Amino acid sequence: MLETLLPILIFAALGLAAIGAVRRIRLWRQGRPAAVPLLKGLAALPRRYLVDLHHVVARDKAISHTHVATAGGFVAAAVLMILVHGLGLSHPILGGPLLAASAAMFVGSLFVARRRRNPPARLSRGPWMRLPKSLLAFSAGVFLITLPTVGMLPAGAFQGLLGGLVALLLAGLVVWGLGELFFGMTWGGPMKHAFAGALHLAFHRRPERFSTQGGEGKRSTGLKALDLEDESAPLGVETPADFTWNQLLGFDACVQCGRCEAVCPALAAGQPLNPKKLIQDMVVGLAGGSDAGYAGSPYPGKPVGEHQGSPHGPIVAREGTALVDAETLWSCTTCRACVEECPMMIEHVDAVVDMRRHLTLERGKTPGKAAEVLDNLIATDNPGGFEPGSRLHWAADLELPLMADLQQVDVLLWLGDGAFDMRNQRTLRALVKVLRAAGVDFAVLGNEERDSGDVARRLGDEATFQSLAKRNIATLSRYRFQHIVTCDPHSFHVLGNEYGELGGVYDVRHHSTYIAELLEAGRLELANWKGGSVTYHDPCYLGRYNGEYESPRSVLKALGIEVKEMERSGFRSRCCGGGGGAPITDIPGERRIPDMRMNDVRETGAELVAVGCPQCTAMLEGVVDGPAEVRDIAELVADALVANAPVARPAAEAVEVTRRPAGKTAEEMI
Amino acid sequence: MRPEQQGIEVAVLVSVGRHPITGRARRADQDARGLELALGLERRLPGSRVSLLHAGPHAEENEAALRGYLGMSAGTGLDTLTLLEQAEGSDAIPVLAEHLAAAPPQLVITGARAERGEGSGLLPYALAERLGWPLVNGLAAVEKVENGVATLLQALPRGQRRRLKVRLPAIVSVDGAAPAARQSAFGPARRGELAAIPVSAEPDRELAEWQLDPARKRPKRLKIVKAASARDRFKAAAAKAEGGSGQVLEGVSAEQGAEAILKLLNEEGVLR
Numbered sequence: 001m002l003e004t005l006l007p008i009l010i011f012a013a014l015g016l017a018a019i020g021a022v023r024r025i026r027l028w029r030q031g032r033p034a035a036v037p038l039l040k041g042l043a044a045l046p047r048r049y050l051v052d053l054h055h056v057v058a059r060d061k062a063i064s065h066t067h068v069a070t071a072g073g074f075v076a077a078a079v080l081m082i083l084v085h086g087l088g089l090s091h092p093i094l095g096g097p098l099l100a101a102s103a104a105m106f107v108g109s110l111f112v113a114r115r116r117r118n119p120p121a122r123l124s125r126g127p128w129m130r131l132p133k134s135l136l137a138f139s140a141g142v143f144l145i146t147l148p149t150v151g152m153l154p155a156g157a158f159q160g161l162l163g164g165l166v167a168l169l170l171a172g173l174v175v176w177g178l179g180e181l182f183f184g185m186t187w188g189g190p191m192k193h194a195f196a197g198a199l200h201l202a203f204h205r206r207p208e209r210f211s212t213q214g215g216e217g218k219r220s221t222g223l224k225a226l227d228l229e230d231e232s233a234p235l236g237v238e239t240p241a242d243f244t245w246n247q248l249l250g251f252d253a254c255v256q257c258g259r260c261e262a263v264c265p266a267l268a269a270g271q272p273l274n275p276k277k278l279i280q281d282m283v284v285g286l287a288g289g290s291d292a293g294y295a296g297s298p299y300p301g302k303p304v305g306e307h308q309g310s311p312h313g314p315i316v317a318r319e320g321t322a323l324v325d326a327e328t329l330w331s332c333t334t335c336r337a338c339v340e341e342c343p344m345m346i347e348h349v350d351a352v353v354d355m356r357r358h359l360t361l362e363r364g365k366t367p368g369k370a371a372e373v374l375d376n377l378i379a380t381d382n383p384g385g386f387e388p389g390s391r392l393h394w395a396a397d398l399e400l401p402l403m404a405d406l407q408q409v410d411v412l413l414w415l416g417d418g419a420f421d422m423r424n425q426r427t428l429r430a431l432v433k434v435l436r437a438a439g440v441d442f443a444v445l446g447n448e449e450r451d452s453g454d455v456a457r458r459l460g461d462e463a464t465f466q467s468l469a470k471r472n473i474a475t476l477s478r479y480r481f482q483h484i485v486t487c488d489p490h491s492f493h494v495l496g497n498e499y500g501e502l503g504g505v506y507d508v509r510h511h512s513t514y515i516a517e518l519l520e521a522g523r524l525e526l527a528n529w530k531g532g533s534v535t536y537h538d539p540c541y542l543g544r545y546n547g548e549y550e551s552p553r554s555v556l557k558a559l560g561i562e563v564k565e566m567e568r569s570g571f572r573s574r575c576c577g578g579g580g581g582a583p584i585t586d587i588p589g590e591r592r593i594p595d596m597r598m599n600d601v602r603e604t605g606a607e608l609v610a611v612g613c614p615q616c617t618a619m620l621e622g623v624v625d626g627p628a629e630v631r632d633i634a635e636l637v638a639d640a641l642v643a644n645a646p647v648a649r650p651a652a653e654a655v656e657v658t659r660r661p662a663g664k665t666a667e668e669m670i
Numbered sequence: 671m672r673p674e675q676q677g678i679e680v681a682v683l684v685s686v687g688r689h690p691i692t693g694r695a696r697r698a699d700q701d702a703r704g705l706e707l708a709l710g711l712e713r714r715l716p717g718s719r720v721s722l723l724h725a726g727p728h729a730e731e732n733e734a735a736l737r738g739y740l741g742m743s744a745g746t747g748l749d750t751l752t753l754l755e756q757a758e759g760s761d762a763i764p765v766l767a768e769h770l771a772a773a774p775p776q777l778v779i780t781g782a783r784a785e786r787g788e789g790s791g792l793l794p795y796a797l798a799e800r801l802g803w804p805l806v807n808g809l810a811a812v813e814k815v816e817n818g819v820a821t822l823l824q825a826l827p828r829g830q831r832r833r834l835k836v837r838l839p840a841i842v843s844v845d846g847a848a849p850a851a852r853q854s855a856f857g858p859a860r861r862g863e864l865a866a867i868p869v870s871a872e873p874d875r876e877l878a879e880w881q882l883d884p885a886r887k888r889p890k891r892l893k894i895v896k897a898a899s900a901r902d903r904f905k906a907a908a909a910k911a912e913g914g915s916g917q918v919l920e921g922v923s924a925e926q927g928a929e930a931i932l933k934l935l936n937e938e939g940v941l942r
């Protein structure tokens with residue numbers, strides 16, 4: 001009986017799965033076109049899956065092993081089952097491996113089931129609670145029906161009344177399993193992650209992220225530019241169908257593991273953002289419907305079931321509610337913690353900025369102080385609306401060499417907008433002192449420098465970003481230099497990773513990297529650290545955006561500091577709350593992100609937190625009753641310089657005691 | 671029963687502004703507030719129509735600034751700015767008056783003062799005189815429009831408001847008391863249409879005779895608060911700085927001048 005039933009079941013499930021796949025692909029194809037090398041992508045798929053994806057999954061060893069057993073077992077069992085039971089090739093050479101594969105899958109499924117007994121809050125429930133049972137049913141069913149094939153049960157075991165009942169029962173298990181694993185894979189069940197995920201890896205919008213046989217994948221973090229010349233091209237994303245098709249495919253790949261929500265600073269602060277829910281809302285949008293079926297944690301303060309959308313309907317309503325509320329999009333600090341953690345390699349930040357672009361460029365609805373900041377950037381080339389000619393006032397006594405006078409130097413020191421902020425001016429003065437002590441041939445653009453465009457771009461104002469970027473690129477093209485060095489990781493990121501697309505290719509280094517190089521070359525002599533214990537806060541735009549975790553630590557080590565690491569450091573560093581224009585749009589939450597970060601500092605017991613970013617400095621120093629002093633690495637190095645530097649310096653270096661009024665952040669001063 | 675409110679035609683006169691720090695062309699602050707007021711009216715009174723009017727040269731620099739107003743039109747019915755094209759240095763008043771008289775709107779909104787050029791603030795008055803329409807300055811809000819009569823709220827110094835009834839058509843001018851302008855968005859600004867109408871250019875002869883110098887910031891008089899009580903402090907904070915005890919020194923030597931300044935600084939308690 002089974003010999004006739006199983007092929008019918010298997011091929012019926014495969015046929016339905018194929019129909020579902022076509023329907024699903026048509027949903028993705030609602031998106032805008034994107035140039036993707038299809039065959040090359042498919043060829044790269046196995047490596048992307050086995051190497052890159054598992055590199056992320058393996059950060060949690062237990063779940064990685066579970067997944068290898070379950071998924072590996074399933075893929076092998078499915079293929080062999082089609083051969084053995086579907087096509088009737090019941091040879092023990094195939095039957096033996098089929099037994100092994102289904103057994104491995106069964107064991108893996110047991111671990112999946114165990115994880116589902118008391119699932120952490122980050123995991124979605126709903127249909128996902130059913131998945132381990134389906135996996136167990138499939139693997140057990142396939143295992144048992146295969147036993148006669150290899151002769152472990154007599155061939156007539158499933159004959160007769162009793163045998164027939166057992167056979168029906170087993171067939172039932174297999175149907176359940178086939179339904180979840182074959183049919184559900186393309187019809188929107190939890191197993192959709194395997195189908196969409198595989199294709200998403202193949203057709204990823206940032207193929208350079210993945211490793212190749214030649215070597216490691218490149219960090220690909222720069223936002224993609226909008227084509228502003230083409231007046232018919234949409235400015236950002238208004239409806240789900242405005243995403244490119246491979247972005248939609250990427251959203252559909254989400255496995256709802258919630259690793260993103262576990263690390264999201266906005267969610268932890270009680271702001272109305274949950275990266276997992278955002279991606280699921282995009283899935284709701286691409287298929288059309290309401291978010292009532294979502295079974296994970298909601299956006300804080302926003303009950304599930306009140307939002308709905310359609311592929312060609314607006315994501316953010318002009319009035320009332322649609323798929324997502326605007327404040328959800330504006331809560332993101334663009335810290336990339338979610339992207340870094342996502343095992344499916346989904347690009348959350350790209351999607352958030354795409355949607356912000358529409359709100360800013362088409363609707364003029366950037367919240368909070370953003371409209372003012374953008375107007376300032378347009379009119380004065382800096383977010384604070386300061387007189388552009390006053391960019392060097394902090395250095396009136398330093399006689400900084402200007403690019404306009406020298407034309408050619410080794411190092412172009414990019415000041416960033418911190419030049420207008422009294423706290424960052426101390427960092428800049430320290431950095432100048434260090435560069436002079438090492439005898440570096442450097443110069444600044446001075447008043448020719450403009451805002452890099454970072455904030456404008458994160459706020460969705462691509463037009464202002466490109467205007468600033470193009471003018472900066474034109475200025476830089478007039479001079480000759482080896483590297484750009486900056487103490488602002490945001491400028492570092494924009495100049496190094498985002499200007500390239502607009503024609504400005506530079507070798508940019510963060511000041512900690514450059515100081516580490518100077519130390520290595522023996523050009524700086526430092527006294528030993530005499531202060532208390534120190535921890536280090538990794539800025540998002542230095543660490544996750546640019547992969548620089550080592551240099552700041554090696555500089556601190558050279559100072560004789562042993563860093564007391566925070567629990568979340570390195571690529572898991574928690575955001576200070578200052579990125580992505582978040583302090584400007586200022587979406588209310590229950591807690592402040594910098595307060596949480598200072599609590600991380602408190603837990604280490606450190607008396608000082610070393611930072612390498614003006615935003616982080618401002619955010620962390622703005623914490624009331626902060627447990628630790630906040631100092632930039634440049635300041636620590638400048639203080640430790642052994643006197644008699646090789647280059648004679650102006651005498652007025654002692655004016656570094658100016659302090660910002662307590663409790664004032666740079667944003668407030670703007 | 672709600673009194674009947676009908677939609678009205680509103681023309682907003684806009685100029686090319688000048689950023690106070692960098693001097694770059696921009697949408698002028700007061701004119702943008704005027705447009706904001708008009709768009710608010712369009713929302714409240716169904717059937718209203720807002721039109722934008724500018725008289726001046728059609729130059730590239732001006733165009734970006736003028737498109738700044740069109741950038742405020744997202745989600746509204748506004749999509750065109752009528753540009754009465756005339757050469758630089760021409761008198762805008764006759765062409766504006768002619769254009770408005772040809773198809774009179776019920777309400778004309780202008781800023782109180784331009785940010786470049788003469789900036790005398792006389793344009794609304796000159797227009798009102800030519801058209802024979804009433805003029806209300808310092809407008810804070812349009813409360814309602816009924817049967818051709820508008821109820822307006824006029825802003826007076828220190829937060830006071832005066833309610834006025836004005837028969838339409840009328841000209842109103844807005845200053846800093848009007849609601850702040852909304853953000854200007856890139857997309858609608860780029861798409862909006864600049865409908866240029868060439869008009870006869872009447873050179874502004876008076877202006878041609880003037881000598882223009884960049885304005886200097888005037889020094890502000892120091893305000894020294896010697897208040898003992900909260901009430902005094904409040905009164906001092908709410909009061910305007912008053913002059914009156916000034917002294918003009920003419921034909922004195924540098925030494926005498928310096929002595930007079932020193933004396934004043936001592937009196938004011940700046941030097942001790």
